[in-house]
Amino acid sequence: MSQRTLKTGLQQATCTLVAECLVRALQYLSTADSQIRAEAHAWPSGKTLRLEVPGAGGFTVTGTPWGFKKLDKETPGDVTIRFKSPSDAFRVFTGQMGVAQAYAQHKFVLRGDMALAMPFVRCVDITEGYLFPDLLAKRLLKRLPEKEVSTARVYGSILLGGR
Amino acid sequence: MGAYYEFKLPAKILSGSEALEHIPHELNTLGAFRPLLLSDEGLERVGAVKTVLNALAQGGMTAVETFCQIPPDSSIQVVNQVAALFRKLGCDSLIALGGGSVIDTAKGVGMVLAQEGHDLMASAGCEVLPRGKHVPFAAIPTTSGTGSEATIVAVVADPEKKVKMEFLSYHLLPDLAVLDPRMTETLPPRITASTGFDALVHAIEAATCLQRNPVSDAFAEKAMGQIVRALPVAVREGKNRKARMVLANGSLLAGAAFSNSMVGLVHAIGHALGGVCKVAHGDAMTILLPAVMAYNLREGTCRERYSELLLHLAGPEVYAATPAHRRAEEAISFLETLRRELAQACGLPETLSDTGKVRKEDFSAVAKTALNDGAIIVNPAQADYNDIIAILEEVWS
Numbered sequence: 135m136s137q138r139t140l141k142t143g144l145q146q147a148t149c150t151l152v153a154e155c156l157v158r159a160l161q162y163l164s165t166a167d168s169q170i171r172a173e174a175h176a177w178p179s180g181k182t183l184r185l186e187v188p189g190a191g192g193f194t195v196t197g198t199p200w201g202f203k204k205l206d207k208e209t210p211g212d213v214t215i216r217f218k219s220p221s222d223a224f225r226v227f228t229g230q231m232g233v234a235q236a237y238a239q240h241k242f243v244l245r246g247d248m249a250l251a252m253p254f255v256r257c258v259d260i261t262e263g264y265l266f267p268d269l270l271a272k273r274l275l276k277r278l279p280e281k282e283v284s285t286a287r288v289y290g291s292i293l294l295g296g297r
Numbered sequence: 298m299g300a301y302y303e304f305k306l307p308a309k310i311l312s313g314s315e316a317l318e319h320i321p322h323e324l325n326t327l328g329a330f331r332p333l334l335l336s337d338e339g340l341e342r343v344g345a346v347k348t349v350l351n352a353l354a355q356g357g358m359t360a361v362e363t364f365c366q367i368p369p370d371s372s373i374q375v376v377n378q379v380a381a382l383f384r385k386l387g388c389d390s391l392i393a394l395g396g397g398s399v400i401d402t403a404k405g406v407g408m409v410l411a412q413e414g415h416d417l418m419a420s421a422g423c424e425v426l427p428r429g430k431h432v433p434f435a436a437i438p439t440t441s442g443t444g445s446e447a448t449i450v451a452v453v454a455d456p457e458k459k460v461k462m463e464f465l466s467y468h469l470l471p472d473l474a475v476l477d478p479r480m481t482e483t484l485p486p487r488i489t490a491s492t493g494f495d496a497l498v499h500a501i502e503a504a505t506c507l508q509r510n511p512v513s514d515a516f517a518e519k520a521m522g523q524i525v526r527a528l529p530v531a532v533r534e535g536k537n538r539k540a541r542m543v544l545a546n547g548s549l550l551a552g553a554a555f556s557n558s559m560v561g562l563v564h565a566i567g568h569a570l571g572g573v574c575k576v577a578h579g580d581a582m583t584i585l586l587p588a589v590m591a592y593n594l595r596e597g598t599c600r601e602r603y604s605e606l607l608l609h610l611a612g613p614e615v616y617a618a619t620p621a622h623r624r625a626e627e628a629i630s631f632l633e634t635l636r637r638e639l640a641q642a643c644g645l646p647e648t649l650s651d652t653g654k655v656r657k658e659d660f661s662a663v664a665k666t667a668l669n670d671g672a673i674i675v676n677p678a679q680a681d682y683n684d685i686i687a688i689l690e691e692v693w694s
């Protein structure tokens with residue numbers, strides 16, 4: 135295996151792992167954080183959002199009055215965000231680039247109704263505020279969200295599968 | 298400025314007197330001979346449609362059909378209807394004569410035809426579509442505002458959801474952007490001012506938002522200088538062809554700029570005011586611009602960039618005479634003064650209550666809609682629900 139494909143493979147694997155952590159954190163924060171709870175509650179009923187990384191698959195979520203829910207692996211999205219390359223996704227998933235910067239730098243394409251992606255983007259921003267240390271989060275986010283539970287608690291929930 | 302950028306240069310530009318007469322030649326070279334001409338009833342009444350048809354005839358071209366029933370707030374349904382008509386008549390190209398609504402309708406039609414589908418909604422999204430079948434497309438703007446003749450964006454209303462859908466694709470860019478002085482000289486002062494302010498906002502937001510890049514900066518900086526100098530003249534003396542052309546070129550440059558660097562919070566709230574309360578787009582831009590710039594400054598963003606913009610807006614003398622720490626505020630007050638001047642000249646609204654279309658009870662719905670508008674992502678400062686409500690309160694009266 136060439137160094138290049140090894141690197142891509144590692145990036146793809148990291149993306150899969152971080153994506154799972156992100157979904158679990160979202161599920162947990164759907165109850166623990168009032169803003170994410172409100173976004174999940176206001177989510178248009180039954181609408182789905184899918185996020186894809188080339189070569190690493192993707193996941194689909196929906197918002198419900200009880201919080202964000204991960205759907206069956208191949209569920210199509212009413213809106214789909216697809217990164218243009220695994221390295222782009224890697225940069226976003228590892229906190230080297232915020233969602234706004236990734237959008238501004240054409241790192242992903244979006245299929246479907248953009249208005250549906252916006253609440254998700256807000257929730258990801260808030261979640262990043264919990265997952266990353268303030269110094270890093272400040273570089274990724276325009277404004278640091280107020281934490282309503284501790285970062286340790288969020289990481290704990292990720293280990294417990296999002297509960 | 299970001300570490301990476303993309304820029305698609307605008308269409309071929311035909312700009313100046315008798316530009317219309319060159320359309321047949323240009324369309325022929327694109328392999329098109331049977332255009333469908335799209336316009337609106339107002340332009341048919343003032344004779345603009347006839348002027349275009351005559352110009353086409355000089356080049357031996359006849360429009361297969363002239364469809365002038367495009368409403369000011371075009372919708373998905375109109376787009377699908379026109380696409381069906383295009384197919385029924387066996388047309389091979391599109392000529393759009395009008396303001397943003399007509400040109401964006403034509404873009405939507407081109408998209409439906411290119412994807413060989415029947416419903417525009419299937420094409421919603423950002424940068425996602427393949428090119429598909431190419432339908433040659435000439436855009437002739439009759440307002441100097443949207444810059445749609447040079448953008449990859451189409452805004453089309455979805456009346457059921459009461460929102461304006463935004464479509465972004467590099468394949469929406471017209472092949473020809475035709476700026477002819479005959480097309481804008483009859484535009485009434487009030488609409489000239491309102492649409493011109495929209496163009497100005499495109500330039501300013503393009504020059505300041507997160508997606509700005511060296512090429513869009515060049516376009517935007519040139520555009521704002523042209524617009525602020527030509528706009529008051531075009532409002533006072535509609536028949537001044539020189540001012541009209543400077544304004545038209547400024548609007549196109551601003552369109553090309555924001556098409557590649559996007560717009561920000563002024564547009565996010567403006568789109569929402571349009572969707573929820575039917576405030577005309579240019580009016581919303583006029584009302585919001587200074588307040589949103591002040592907001593961005595308060596949030597600790599844009600100071601350096603707004604300071605630089607003072608040079609392009611007010612010129613070197615004012616820039617040099619203003620102390621560096623006052624330049625950003627001076628840029629905002631320059632724009633407020635321009636707005637006041639235009640308001641006095643033609644009744645341009647300066648506050649939301651001036652429009653007579655907004656009630657304070659609508660604020661909540663407007664703020665919620667604005668939060669879900671993609672333009673908010675690239676605004677330099679974060680804005681949440683409460684921030685937007687505060688801005689709406691500030692511009693209320």
Ligand SMILES: [Fe+2]
Nearest residue numbers: 443495499578
């Ligand atoms: Fe605009």
